[in-house]
Amino acid sequence: MVDHDRIRTDEAPSGNPGGGKETVNQVTERRTKVTIQDVARAAGVSITTVSRYLNGRFSSMSAETRDRIARVIAETGYQPSRVAQALKANRTGIIGAIVVNLGYPLCVSVIRALSEAVEPYGLQLMVAESRGDAERERRALDAMRRQAVDALVVQTDGMNNALLAEWTKEKPVIWFDRGFGIAGGMDVVTNNLEASRELTLHLAQQGYRHVVYVSEPLRGIETRMDRLAGYEQACRSTGLRSEIHWVHRGQPATYEPVLERVRSAMSDGPAAVYTANGLILQELYPRLRRLDITVPDPLGIATFDQPDWADIATPALTCVRQPTEAMGQAIARALMDADEAWPENARRIVIPSELRVSASTSLRNPD
Amino acid sequence: MVDHDRIRTDEAPSGNPGGGKETVNQVTERRTKVTIQDVARAAGVSITTVSRYLNGRFSSMSAETRDRIARVIAETGYQPSRVAQALKANRTGIIGAIVVNLGYPLCVSVIRALSEAVEPYGLQLMVAESRGDAERERRALDAMRRQAVDALVVQTDGMNNALLAEWTKEKPVIWFDRGFGIAGGMDVVTNNLEASRELTLHLAQQGYRHVVYVSEPLRGIETRMDRLAGYEQACRSTGLRSEIHWVHRGQPATYEPVLERVRSAMSDGPAAVYTANGLILQELYPRLRRLDITVPDPLGIATFDQPDWADIATPALTCVRQPTEAMGQAIARALMDADEAWPENARRIVIPSELRVSASTSLRNPD
DNA sequence: CTGAAAGCGCTAACAT
DNA sequence: ATGTTAGCGCTTTCAG
Numbered sequence: 001m002v003d004h005d006r007i008r009t010d011e012a013p014s015g016n017p018g019g020g021k022e023t024v025n026q027v028t029e030r031r032t033k034v035t036i037q038d039v040a041r042a043a044g045v046s047i048t049t050v051s052r053y054l055n056g057r058f059s060s061m062s063a064e065t066r067d068r069i070a071r072v073i074a075e076t077g078y079q080p081s082r083v084a085q086a087l088k089a090n091r092t093g094i095i096g097a098i099v100v101n102l103g104y105p106l107c108v109s110v111i112r113a114l115s116e117a118v119e120p121y122g123l124q125l126m127v128a129e130s131r132g133d134a135e136r137e138r139r140a141l142d143a144m145r146r147q148a149v150d151a152l153v154v155q156t157d158g159m160n161n162a163l164l165a166e167w168t169k170e171k172p173v174i175w176f177d178r179g180f181g182i183a184g185g186m187d188v189v190t191n192n193l194e195a196s197r198e199l200t201l202h203l204a205q206q207g208y209r210h211v212v213y214v215s216e217p218l219r220g221i222e223t224r225m226d227r228l229a230g231y232e233q234a235c236r237s238t239g240l241r242s243e244i245h246w247v248h249r250g251q252p253a254t255y256e257p258v259l260e261r262v263r264s265a266m267s268d269g270p271a272a273v274y275t276a277n278g279l280i281l282q283e284l285y286p287r288l289r290r291l292d293i294t295v296p297d298p299l300g301i302a303t304f305d306q307p308d309w310a311d312i313a314t315p316a317l318t319c320v321r322q323p324t325e326a327m328g329q330a331i332a333r334a335l336m337d338a339d340e341a342w343p344e345n346a347r348r349i350v351i352p353s354e355l356r357v358s359a360s361t362s363l364r365n366p367d
Numbered sequence: 368m369v370d371h372d373r374i375r376t377d378e379a380p381s382g383n384p385g386g387g388k389e390t391v392n393q394v395t396e397r398r399t400k401v402t403i404q405d406v407a408r409a410a411g412v413s414i415t416t417v418s419r420y421l422n423g424r425f426s427s428m429s430a431e432t433r434d435r436i437a438r439v440i441a442e443t444g445y446q447p448s449r450v451a452q453a454l455k456a457n458r459t460g461i462i463g464a465i466v467v468n469l470g471y472p473l474c475v476s477v478i479r480a481l482s483e484a485v486e487p488y489g490l491q492l493m494v495a496e497s498r499g500d501a502e503r504e505r506r507a508l509d510a511m512r513r514q515a516v517d518a519l520v521v522q523t524d525g526m527n528n529a530l531l532a533e534w535t536k537e538k539p540v541i542w543f544d545r546g547f548g549i550a551g552g553m554d555v556v557t558n559n560l561e562a563s564r565e566l567t568l569h570l571a572q573q574g575y576r577h578v579v580y581v582s583e584p585l586r587g588i589e590t591r592m593d594r595l596a597g598y599e600q601a602c603r604s605t606g607l608r609s610e611i612h613w614v615h616r617g618q619p620a621t622y623e624p625v626l627e628r629v630r631s632a633m634s635d636g637p638a639a640v641y642t643a644n645g646l647i648l649q650e651l652y653p654r655l656r657r658l659d660i661t662v663p664d665p666l667g668i669a670t671f672d673q674p675d676w677a678d679i680a681t682p683a684l685t686c687v688r689q690p691t692e693a694m695g696q697a698i699a700r701a702l703m704d705a706d707e708a709w710p711e712n713a714r715r716i717v718i719p720s721e722l723r724v725s726a727s728t729s730l731r732n733p734d
Numbered sequence: 735c736t737g738a739a740a741g742c743g744c745t746a747a748c749a750t
Numbered sequence: 751a752t753g754t755t756a757g758c759g760c761t762t763t764c765a766g
Contacts, residue, residue: 084759146449309676451743
């Protein structure tokens, strides 16, 4: 078995005398983890040689030594301690990811894709959420720093960007979803403005006389500003009147003006509601339906984001699908390329979203 | 990237004497991370003393020494390396979490709660997903082991339970959602059977003549077996005929028999469909709606899980809300208690789910 | 081809 | 009250 002579870690396996079953975890012997020392000893070589083996430098090693080590490792199930390696190499193999909220489908989706993409490289993800709170984000950053993550992937409102900007000097930092163009960093985002414009144009073309835009307060958040800008551009180019409503999620009262407006707009002909993200619509939707106005005519409904219930809603929801998988993969790729600093001209990756037209905005029947 | 040989790490201990602005790092000087050595030197004490300071052993230290160290730390922004501490203490402060799928609301929700709950203790989460695949899960476990996580939280089908059982001898292992009663481990689950029975009884009481149960293949998965058992118990006690349909998510054809059955059942009076989890219903729901049978009369719809679209669906969905936050918190608590081995009689924590009756099953109008 | 030795940053006896 | 010293498990010169 293992060959641990390491000073008898446990002298008292006596621990479980009373137990009737005697299922005593097979002699609770607190198996002391096998180290490179143990392997070296068992193989009758020095730890240096084992280390060489571990790092694939077989050329400087006789075939038998190699095989002997291989056998011992297989027998003992030895796995090098990543902690020790990390201390030595100053690399942990851990990627830190801080997102606004793990409950947001976008975050989860990007994290999944990222996790998947870096796994083959032996990298693991450490995740934390900021809840959009500067202090919490700061704590998460501290934690990441202390855990010595090799790189950082953040979705942030930017409240700690000064700190992050510092970090770019030490390790790769990637902003996703919301970019800031921080020097030394990298942004991975979608084309919020264009996609938003496209959706608005679609609504106009369908013949909706009003498109009521519903957003959370901008607070300087890029995605929000861009989506709004796209909406406004489309309004200008089509002659639609720009009608913007601000809501706060979790505060039902803030939705009232929207409902009021929708109701009143009806007298003018068909109108559409366009929400700046799926979570807003999730709160707004039930209220909208309670107005008892038929969708899509005279009421159209569309949103940025592709909620998982887009096809559950009846009629199915027109929405903007963000390229979350591609974003996760792009982040992973950037991470792998991070050894040689990113070229200045490739510091911002924009991956297009996709407009998915469904029945909830089909005013015009194809004719 | 970043590989500075330290040889004169400090050289400018006095650096920033008067301070003033001089926000140095302008000079992209690849700030080499400050270590306990640097602090000791700057404070004119030994690293032992600094270590004592870090660990709050102020009693064995003069007030001025303490203050001096405090000042140096503040100035340098020093933070002890968790990697070094980990190597020494054999504890990383990282909790490994392996879930079936980060896309499942249940997983995310539990992870969020857990993450939140352990944060105050300075613990971080490392997450991975298995996709229900033994090999992937195994790889994730290997990764966790190499990263030397302090504890493991898993949602698993059980394919690597032998390995996990071994681990319980070395560190705390908690199974959640799906328990297995592994010796040495701990299960944190909900009362699937009872909740399922309760939901079925509710449907029977509403007057549905048939309750069609839709599940994925059991494959030995506790939650699935228990939910089915609850359904069957309720059937027996009410005289309902047990009608079970198996589907595979992502395989539309497998849903056809369900739709067929629902259609035919209609001739018999009102019938309800009860899906074993929210993801099944997410796939089934649109198809069900296409049958064009009115909900809740004559067609009732209910599901285990509380999808985020439960209130979006019209009529709102009757469902079983799993106590995900409580589960996350329970896991965290168990983790904190894990120093002294869990008492034998507390190895399984069952947190009740909550039946949320909504309009989708309101056959009987309150009268 | 192989090994001895010097650390990586930190903690904890064991002095003093 | 403070310092010396010996590692934690691994990688990497530098010498054979």
